[in-house]
Amino acid sequence: MSSTQNSIQNIEIKPSVISRSEFLGKIRFFTRFPLFIFGILVILFYLLVVIFGPSLTVYDPTIPNPQYTLGQPNSDYPFGTDKFGRDILTRVVYATRLDLMIALLVASLSFSIGSLMGCIVGYYGGWLDKVIMRVVDVMFAFPAFILAMAITSALGDTVQNVIIAIATAYTPYFIRLTRGEMLTLRTRQYADAAISVGNPSWRVALIHLLPNALTPSLVQMTLVSGWAILDAAGLAFLGLGITPPTAEWGVMVSEGAQRIITGEWWVWLYPGAAIVLAAFAFNLVGDGLRDIMTREEQ
Amino acid sequence: MEPLLRVKDLHKHYKDGRYTVHAVNGVNFDIFPGEAVGLVGESGCGKSTTARCILMLEQPTHGKIIFKNQDLAAMSEHPLRSWRRFFQIVFQDPNESLNPRFNVKRTLKEPLFLHGLYQDSHQLGELMKRVTLEIEHLERYPHQLSGGQKQRVGIARAISTSPDFVVLDEPTSSLDMSLRIHILSLLRRLQREMNMAYLFISHDLSTVHNLCNRVLVMYLGRIIEMGTSEDVFNNPQHIYTRALLSAIPIPDPAIKRKRILLQGETPNSRDIEVGCSLQKRCPYVRQECSFPVPYTDLGKRHLVACVLAGSEIINGS
Numbered sequence: 001m002s003s004t005q006n007s008i009q010n011i012e013i014k015p016s017v018i019s020r021s022e023f024l025g026k027i028r029f030f031t032r033f034p035l036f037i038f039g040i041l042v043i044l045f046y047l048l049v050v051i052f053g054p055s056l057t058v059y060d061p062t063i064p065n066p067q068y069t070l071g072q073p074n075s076d077y078p079f080g081t082d083k084f085g086r087d088i089l090t091r092v093v094y095a096t097r098l099d100l101m102i103a104l105l106v107a108s109l110s111f112s113i114g115s116l117m118g119c120i121v122g123y124y125g126g127w128l129d130k131v132i133m134r135v136v137d138v139m140f141a142f143p144a145f146i147l148a149m150a151i152t153s154a155l156g157d158t159v160q161n162v163i164i165a166i167a168t169a170y171t172p173y174f175i176r177l178t179r180g181e182m183l184t185l186r187t188r189q190y191a192d193a194a195i196s197v198g199n200p201s202w203r204v205a206l207i208h209l210l211p212n213a214l215t216p217s218l219v220q221m222t223l224v225s226g227w228a229i230l231d232a233a234g235l236a237f238l239g240l241g242i243t244p245p246t247a248e249w250g251v252m253v254s255e256g257a258q259r260i261i262t263g264e265w266w267v268w269l270y271p272g273a274a275i276v277l278a279a280f281a282f283n284l285v286g287d288g289l290r291d292i293m294t295r296e297e298q
Numbered sequence: 299m300e301p302l303l304r305v306k307d308l309h310k311h312y313k314d315g316r317y318t319v320h321a322v323n324g325v326n327f328d329i330f331p332g333e334a335v336g337l338v339g340e341s342g343c344g345k346s347t348t349a350r351c352i353l354m355l356e357q358p359t360h361g362k363i364i365f366k367n368q369d370l371a372a373m374s375e376h377p378l379r380s381w382r383r384f385f386q387i388v389f390q391d392p393n394e395s396l397n398p399r400f401n402v403k404r405t406l407k408e409p410l411f412l413h414g415l416y417q418d419s420h421q422l423g424e425l426m427k428r429v430t431l432e433i434e435h436l437e438r439y440p441h442q443l444s445g446g447q448k449q450r451v452g453i454a455r456a457i458s459t460s461p462d463f464v465v466l467d468e469p470t471s472s473l474d475m476s477l478r479i480h481i482l483s484l485l486r487r488l489q490r491e492m493n494m495a496y497l498f499i500s501h502d503l504s505t506v507h508n509l510c511n512r513v514l515v516m517y518l519g520r521i522i523e524m525g526t527s528e529d530v531f532n533n534p535q536h537i538y539t540r541a542l543l544s545a546i547p548i549p550d551p552a553i554k555r556k557r558i559l560l561q562g563e564t565p566n567s568r569d570i571e572v573g574c575s576l577q578k579r580c581p582y583v584r585q586e587c588s589f590p591v592p593y594t595d596l597g598k599r600h601l602v603a604c605v606l607a608g609s610e611i612i613n614g615s
Binding site for chain 1: 375
């Protein structure tokens with residue numbers, strides 16, 4: 001009797017033990033990519049700042065305070081104040097919102113437009129492919145930042161135009177990636193299978209093949225998010241796109257740059273650090289994703 | 299009886315730099331409703347290209363594919379799409395032919411949906427039962443299925459629209475022996491139940507002998523012998539067919555048999571010659587071989603493209 005009870009218990013215990021060890025195995029798998037985890041945590045922190053930051057700050061990001069200009073960091077103003085007496089911490093927090101929004105919009109815009117175009121030209125080929133790929137080659141000849149600069153100055157200085165400009169500059173990356181994937185996918189047998197059951201060609205391209213072509217573009221999307229932050233801040237630093245008094249990291253670094261010699265380091269250090277950390281985190285996550293995907297393929 | 303499919307003077311040429319590769323070079327044959335026709339030949343002889351052209355997965359360079367009195371090769375895309383429900387294909391490698399992001403349900407529902415045949419999920423259950431799969435498998439993705447199960451999903455997809463004609467492109471060559479037998483008996487049962495015609499492409503001659511009523515033997519883009527399975531396997535008249543058949547292993551070391559060995563290698567299909575394509579390798583080659591060789595009909599539609607067909611030299615050896 002006791003032996004049957006034992007065996008029953010054993011049977012009942014087994015599945016939970018397996019699932020726990022599987023769970024631990026998954027965790028262990030990800031701990032082999034510590035930088036990836038670090039990047040994810042930093043981005044999560046930024047997202048928390050985006051969501052809760054503005055309701056936790058007590059100052060306004062744009063209203064000047066003549067009583068305390070260029071103030072050293074103290075308990076009231078942990079990051080100090082700028083030349084108009086605005087709290088740097090508050091401005092960094094509000095800028096996180098703007099810069100992250102720009103990054104995500106740029107990444108999703110260039111991803112969706114680029115992947116769609118890459119899918120179409122890769123699947124159908126022909127003259128359209130030739131024309132679009134030549135245009136892409138020309139765009140690749142310029143650094144993305146220079147291209148974004150040119151487009152912004154042509155369109156005018158608004159947040160919307162900055163997003164359009166940077167997204168345009170990065171769209172060729174996605175066209176090229178997706179096109180390359182589609183070129184190999186369209187020779188796969190399941191493409192033929194899709195045709196032979198009666199799919200029209202647009203369904204073969206968009207529904208059967210495109211979802212299988214997106215993996216490298218998803219990695220690229222993370223990397224582009226990081227680059228977009230650098231570019232948006234870079235444009236603002238040069239006085240293009242987003243202009244003062246908007247709270248934006250690049251604008252703030254630009255204001256701080258005038259203070260480097262006079263010694264007010266807090267004006268430029270904190271927004272600068274925010275840019276570096278954000279771009280760094282997105283790049284770590286992108287590289288980590290690429291490593292994880294190649295590791296899982298093996 | 300009216301043939302279901304007539305292939306008339308089918309050519310498929312590929313440009314390879316300065317050369318033209320003649321993958322399929324003037325193929326003619328008929329397939330009647332409900333019959334199983336084997337297409338055999340060595341790798342690279344144009345078997346699969348022929349099948350892909352028949353199914354209009356590739357545009358033939360020249361020739362007619364007359365299916366139910368309609369020329370598929372001349373049809374525009376839209377009507378061709380709706381005709382596709384009547385002819386289907388089972389591919390060689392089920393790992394390659396199933397979309398990794400589609401579960402079984404989606405894979406099977408799609409052809410029905412595209413041809414306006416989908417009513418309810420009962421149909422899918424019925425289809426799964428037909429190919430001896432469980433209903434639970436409907437929710438699975440290809441990577442969760444075994445090789446044999448994947449191939450049965452491939453078969454289920456092909457028969458879902460009740461086609462009249464199915465091309466089986468080496469459907470068992472990527473499976474192990476025990477599964478092979480299972481899949482073959484499944485295919486035979488389905489053919490009986492649904493009255494489909496098969497074009498069975500294979501280089502496994504004993505399987506073809508087993509499954510097919512008629513056999514086409516292909517060499518370098520041409521059909522060099524065709525006839526009923528008995529005629530071709532028991533009384534082969536083309537030197538190439540003889541060589542091919544003498545390469546089938548007999549599982550009895552006591553039986554001795556004369557092997558016919560061809561000299562040299564298979565020529566490249568871009569060096570296309572007038573006359574018999576075997577002329578450089580044939581031990582019995584003669585002058586007539588360098589002129590176009592007509593088919594000799596040995597009765598019961600046993601056609602052989604060899605000047606020696608039916609002669610002493612062949613039958614005496």
